[in-house]
Amino acid sequence: MNRVYVCNCFGVTEAQVRKHAEAGACTPRQIASACKAGTDCGSCVRRIQALLGRGACRTEVADQAPSVLAELAELDEAA
Numbered sequence: 001m002n003r004v005y006v007c008n009c010f011g012v013t014e015a016q017v018r019k020h021a022e023a024g025a026c027t028p029r030q031i032a033s034a035c036k037a038g039t040d041c042g043s044c045v046r047r048i049q050a051l052l053g054r055g056a057c058r059t060e061v062a063d064q065a066p067s068v069l070a071e072l073a074e075l076d077e078a079a
């Protein structure tokens with residue numbers, strides 16, 4: 001198996017960072033909360049940022065639009 005490590009301090013791979021990003025972690029801080037990557041020597045934070053910048057994070061405006069519209073509809077009903 002070909003594992004590309006992003007964070008050697010905690011043995012976190014690129015695949016793991018992508019998985020956390022897909023689950024909604026959009027910043028290096030959120031990735032750190034999810035798997036500790038970047039919280040020791042910090043030398044991997046730029047690589048994590050680069051991975052997030054390449055679209056690993058799936059929280060885009062288009063993804064949020066339906067839930068925002070649903071909230072607005074609920075507010076309309078409540079008024």
Ligand code: FES
Nearest residue numbers: 007008009040044
């Ligand atoms: S390599 Fe990630 S914290 Fe050190």
